[in-house]
Amino acid sequence: xxxxxxxxxxxxxxxxxxxxFEAVAGRVRAxxxxxxxxxxxxxxxxxxxxxxxAALVADGAxxxxxxxxxxxxxxxxxxxxxxxxxxxxxxxxxxELRLHxxxxxxxxxxxxxxxxxxxFGE
Amino acid sequence: xxxxxxxxxxxxxxxxxxxxFEAVAGRVRAxxxxxxxxxxxxxxxxxxxxxxxAALVADGAxxxxxxxxxxxxxxxxxxxxxxxxxxxxxxxxxxELRLHxxxxxxxxxxxxxxxxxxxFGE
Numbered sequence: 441x442x443x444x445x446x447x448x449x450x451x452x453x454x455x456x457x458x459x460x461f462e463a464v465a466g467r468v469r470a471x472x473x474x475x476x477x478x479x480x481x482x483x484x485x486x487x488x489x490x491x492x493x494a495a496l497v498a499d500g501a502x503x504x505x506x507x508x509x510x511x512x513x514x515x516x517x518x519x520x521x522x523x524x525x526x527x528x529x530x531x532x533x534x535x536e537l538r539l540h541x542x543x544x545x546x547x548x549x550x551x552x553x554x555x556x557x558x559x560f561g562e
Numbered sequence: 563x564x565x566x567x568x569x570x571x572x573x574x575x576x577x578x579x580x581x582x583f584e585a586v587a588g589r590v591r592a593x594x595x596x597x598x599x600x601x602x603x604x605x606x607x608x609x610x611x612x613x614x615x616a617a618l619v620a621d622g623a624x625x626x627x628x629x630x631x632x633x634x635x636x637x638x639x640x641x642x643x644x645x646x647x648x649x650x651x652x653x654x655x656x657x658e659l660r661l662h663x664x665x666x667x668x669x670x671x672x673x674x675x676x677x678x679x680x681x682f683g684e
Contacts, residue, residue: 443683445679445680445682445683447679449633450633452634452636452637453636453637454635454636454637454640456634456635456636457634457635457636458634459634459635459667460633460634460664460666460667460671460672460675461633461634463672464672464675464676464679467672467673467676468676468679468680471676471680472680472683475683505679505682505683507678507679507682509633509675510633511571511572511582511583511631511632511633511666512574512578512579512580512581512582512583513576513578513579513581514574514575514576514578514579515574515575515576518576538682540682542582543675543678543679544582544633545581545582546674546678548674548677548678549582549671549674549675549678550582550585550586550589551589551674552668552670552671552673552674553582553586553631553665553671554586554589554590554593555670556629556665556668556670556671557567557569557586557590557627557629557665558567558590558593558594560567560627560629560660560662561565561567561594561597561627
């Protein structure tokens with residue numbers, strides 16, 4: 441099994457929007473150089489989820505961990521992303537696609553946001 | 563001078579969306595119990611920025627650090643938030659309002675997101 445990580449973000453018209461997501465992808469690649477890592481976007485930026493999954497499969501991935509780079513869970517993660525995942529599963533039936541919760545709900549990310557917010561008040 | 567922290571998030575229809583933001587506010591309050599801390603939302607949730615600033619001023623704040631709980635900088639932070647800040651400054655001329663960069667651009671938050679993304683792949 442070859443595991444891959446797909447970092448799924450919202451997208452925006454402003455190219456600077458993607459900078460933190462590219463930084464996260466770079467840190468993941470540095471920490472796990474053997475693991476294929478790609479970004480995908482819900483809208484306004486490319487690639488979309490289907491194209492990124494296809495690229496990871498072309499990289500040799502047989503399991504893809506889909507990590508939503510969203511701060512919380514709203515309609516995009518509750519409705520849009522599951523539909524995109526189902527379409528990708530149908531397109532790649534031999535590949536395991538695992539959908540994980542919003543990164544902003546993880547305790548270490550909440551802690552880091554709180555520390556950063558406190559540092560802004562000094 | 564009484565410093566206060568205003569955590570500014572996007573808002574969504576789904577009430578669960580606000581949970582990580584409430585968690586961040588809780589951690590900031592726990593770490594700095596003397597500091598007034600309030601959430602505000604751009605849309606779909608309340609209070610809005612103007613109401614939250616007014617509440618912090620009523621709490622005694624003379625300086626408000628506005629911390630955008632956004633992952634990156636797009637149109638909302640480049641255009642919408644500065645306009646809201648200007649209106650709040652006009653409404654409270656004796657209060658210093660400091661606008662900080664997106665929390666998702668802070669190195670410790672990027673690191674925490676990368677660690678969480680890696681842990682999902684284990």
